[in-house]
Amino acid sequence: MTPERLAQLRALRHALHQIPEVSGAEEKTAAMVADYLRHFEPDQLLTGLGGHGVAAVFDGISDGPTVLIRCELDGLPIEELSDQPYRSTHQGRGHLCGHDGHMTMVAALAEDLAEQRPARGRVVLLFQPAEETGKGAAAMIADPAFAQIAPDYAFSLHNLPGLPVGQVALCSGAANCASRGMRIKLAGKTSHAAAPQDGVSPAGAIAQLLPGLADLGSGAELGPEFALVTLTHARLGEAAFGIAPGYGEVWATLRTVTDARMEQLIAAATAHVEQACAAEGLTFSIEFDDVFDACTNHPEAVAVLRAAAAAAGCPAQMQDVPQRWSEDFGQFGKQAKAAMFWLGSGTDQPQLHNPDYDFTDAAIPAGAGILLQAVRNLLG
Known part of the structure; x- marks a missing residue:
């Protein structure tokens, strides 16, 4: 990733960081994401999915499986403690779980897919509302429009404080409680x-x-x-x-x-x-x-992520135990072969949901690179 492109993505992340909205109220965040995606002319752009959900679809050259890459739109009802110039402008709310970083890494794929469509199948970049309350994934799946983008594979990530920046951890089987x-x-x-x-x-x-x-x-x-x-x-x-x-x-x-x-x-x-x-x-x-519900990684999807991480220069550390925290990404695992990996955001990073937490921009290239490599491995 060039320094110029990383700077553009960092600017997007900082803009998203300034307008955190809690679960079910992500209207401005969704609008900013949709405006960004339009620049890359996806074959289909769906909005209002399961609330404020957004999906950008990039079709391949020939028929094949649908690969969904999911991230989260919502922030937390916690006052941010920060002196950063891009700190939250919404009192009592903050992106203190890193969802602004997750959105940025998934949005980064839009430029790559616009420049080179997959050889087959299609890619769905999915921006999900209401993850923090456990309601968003189920609401999106229940939305009649979701049938248009029902995936065969689904992937996501979550940043992980305590793990060095850019390092990857991955579970086969149970991933989140x-x-x-x-x-x-x-x-x-x-x-x-x-x-x-x-x-x-x-x-x-x-x-x-x-x-x-x-x-x-x-x-x-x-x-x-x-x-x-x-x-x-x-x-x-x-x-x-x-x-x-x-x-x-x-x-x-x-x-x-x-x-x-x-x-x-x-x-x-x-x-x-x-x-x-x-x-x-x-x-x-x-x-x-x-x-x-419990979030369980499918073995075939785990193999895809493991190969993608290795190809991206970030070999995955395989783990035997799940994270104690929960994730509603497990709902997509009931629809598709799904897996989530954890991306290190720094050994000195404050814990998720701490008031002084801030996503580490240096992790953007690794996260975006692994997700893109997973798409290329499956769809060419």
Whole structure:
């Protein structure tokens, strides 16, 4: 990649970085991406997919498979701490997971594909909304227009702090954990604080649930039986001294390597809630949000990425365990032979979702190069 082209891509990344939009609200980001892609005259440009999703299609010379390259549009509801000239201009929001970098690397392929179409098949550059909430991939797939671009292969990447810039890690099999947010609502009856015996307080149930849920999944080796329950929020009654509480909530994130183990963990957590509420005379309801299925790499897609990384001068380090964090890219794995790789963004890089995180521009050539090489290996 020439210095001039890298400078252009860096400018795109910085422009995207300045306008982070949270899941489901990526209107300006999608418009900027679509405007950039139009310069390279894709054979088809779809917008509004599953919300604000964008897809640029580059047809090959002859028939063949469809290869989808996916990245994410959304930022995070976190205030960015930075003195960079391109820091976020949207208060309380920031690109603190590197999605601006992912978009830039995928957008870089548009120029290469415009200059030389694939020998066969077609390439779909897909910019997905709402990854952070786990809703975007499913919404795109459910969009009737997605049938036009249904892939045979799907690839993506995620930058990885702690790994040297440009180095590649790749898993065969489980790549990212399943997770979901569990919101437990406990209903009793309020009373005067001077007569708590005349009410039904959730306090006792919450006192049981906090340690009990955590004990269901304390985290261990990242194998098929791995389970982790992270307590994230609890509420008891109102902020008042004169009222014995009648309502409470407990929020927890459930995390497993496999979808089957997730179903077991949900059943165990639900049974624990039922037992605690029955003992305290409470009614309850359970809601789930931020639902991510497990992300599993297909062996054939892994082989494509491994060969592409080697050809691009970034040999992949094969890993036996997945990442603990979740990714809704797994939804595309239900539609196609799919795989995700991890691209090093620096050993001294702040962790993803830290307020001082910033994507490393030096990783752009490696990421774009590997994705392009995967396309060329499959389609010529």
